[in-house]
Amino acid sequence: MTKTNAELWERRLKAVPHGVGTMHPRFAATAQNAEITDIEGKRYIDFATGIAVCNTGHSDPRITEAVKDQLNHFSHTCFQVNPYESYIELAEKLNDLAPGDTPKKTIFLTTGAEAVENAIKIARAHTGRPGVIAFKGGFHGRTMMGMALTGKVAPYKIGFGPFPSEVFHAPFPIDYHGVSAEDSLAALEGIFKSDIEPNRVAAIILEPVQGEGGFYAAPTAFMKALRKICDDHGIMLIADEIQTGFARTGKLFATEHMGIEPDLMTVAKAMAGGFPISGVIGKADIMDAAAPGGLGGTYGGSVLGCVAGLKVLDIIREDNLCARANEIGALFNQRLLAMQADDDRIGNVRNLGAMIAIELVKEGDANKPNAELTSALVKHAAEKGLILLACGIRGNVIRFLPALTASNDILNEGLDILEASLKKL
Known part of the structure; x- marks a missing residue:
């Protein structure tokens, strides 16, 4: 019998304590490199990698x-x-x-x-x-x-x-x-x-x-x-x-x-x-x-x-992944800075290698954190097929942790979803 995300989420609410937070109510079925497929067959580009765990991508056959x-x-x-x-x-x-x-x-x-x-x-x-x-x-x-x-x-x-x-x-x-x-x-x-x-x-x-x-x-x-x-x-x-x-x-x-x-x-x-x-x-x-x-x-x-x-x-x-991390950081910087130029809600873009973040604010003001936009962006991007993570003491930072083995095509596809989601919100 085919299960749905909604059915499993109901079971999760009954079986698992509320103290275990879950950001995305989408249950993984398979994962390869920089992509996850849920139990309903929907594909997602993964910019979270299990919170910086799968730097080498999901299910690398050499590790398996x-x-x-x-x-x-x-x-x-x-x-x-x-x-x-x-x-x-x-x-x-x-x-x-x-x-x-x-x-x-x-x-x-x-x-x-x-x-x-x-x-x-x-x-x-x-x-x-x-x-x-x-x-x-x-x-x-x-x-x-x-x-x-x-x-x-x-x-x-x-x-x-x-x-x-x-x-x-x-x-x-x-x-x-x-x-x-x-x-x-x-x-x-x-x-x-x-x-x-x-x-x-x-x-x-x-x-x-x-x-x-x-x-x-x-x-x-x-x-x-x-x-x-x-x-x-x-x-x-x-x-x-x-x-x-x-x-x-x-x-x-x-x-x-x-x-x-x-x-x-x-x-x-x-x-x-x-x-x-x-x-x-x-x-x-x-x-x-x-x-x-x-x-x-x-x-x-x-x-x-x-x-x-x-x-x-x-x-x-x-695979020379240290150099690849720097390449990924440069790609994200170029795209994110271009988005920032058109949207003053992106208050800051920063990275060290492929540890990348944007800080979302109101009216371009660092002292006005925009946690509401951050939460909405994570939710909307997931609906469009992109997994994001939020962070920050003020809850207004989107962190990007793509697999270091991801192709530029996949990364740009994910950034396209991010850009379109921001424009929608």
Whole structure:
């Protein structure tokens, strides 16, 4: 019997809690590269890629075959019980590829939030300090520590407190909103003076490009200043590369654009082309701070995720996806800036590689966010066959995360739908 999206949505409402938000009531049946087909046979161009997970496109046969081959041998043993070579090989490769020359070690986990939790644990174990500083607008997960670090209340924190203590937030530098790098650094010094002394801070954590917060890139000078502050006070600098990693920004990791070496780096999302795995990559002496048994998890570093992760690294290299990300960014910039010239509701166009966003406002005014238009655009574009995602503290940013393997024809087709939808609204 053929099912419809409406029928499945009714079942979803009855079976799944309201707390699990779903942006598009369209149920996927198949997905290939940059396209999804729903259960009713409707085709969509996908500018979301499962929230930056399928950088290598949906269902790349090279990844699929690697996982199938592994399934012929075993699907799970738990690395902490009977280890396997693919975990070690993936760790070795990421240790070599991570920014900076300091020797690295890597632990694998399952989700991005779990990676963040473990990065904080490692930083505290290494420093013997309790405090953590994060940034307003940052997103670091839905676990208790993840929510404490996240600098956005709705919808992530409402009703879930109290959160872990000794977590403080500084403003993130956003020139478009009048917050300079100097302002952010001054606020950080204010935290040291009024909230917690720097010798009690274990870590400063931030996304090199804020994801859920609105796709704002941290200025290079700001990142270098943070690196110096951390060095001066023995604080661990944690780069949350969960959304920015694996070629999305035109480099394997976004911090490479900024010329700094983090002490610890969290990774997940695109690292295995859709198979669940995450990790913490860090300087070897810091990573060794935790006692044996202090790190791990039953499914951490799933063998299926490890073999998929190895294949993703091969694909990024073989298909030159870092360069492709920059090409995609340039294509989007050209099209989006042309749209902006004719529509003052597009207040800002920004990108780092293929991590692209537009900020929608009223009357061209950055201080007048247009969340209503943003929501309507996501809905209307989906009706016309384009999957979009919104983000931003004020709910007025459209973020574009196309597969890095998408053709220019597909990208332009999607942008045509976007342009027509904007004109309609």
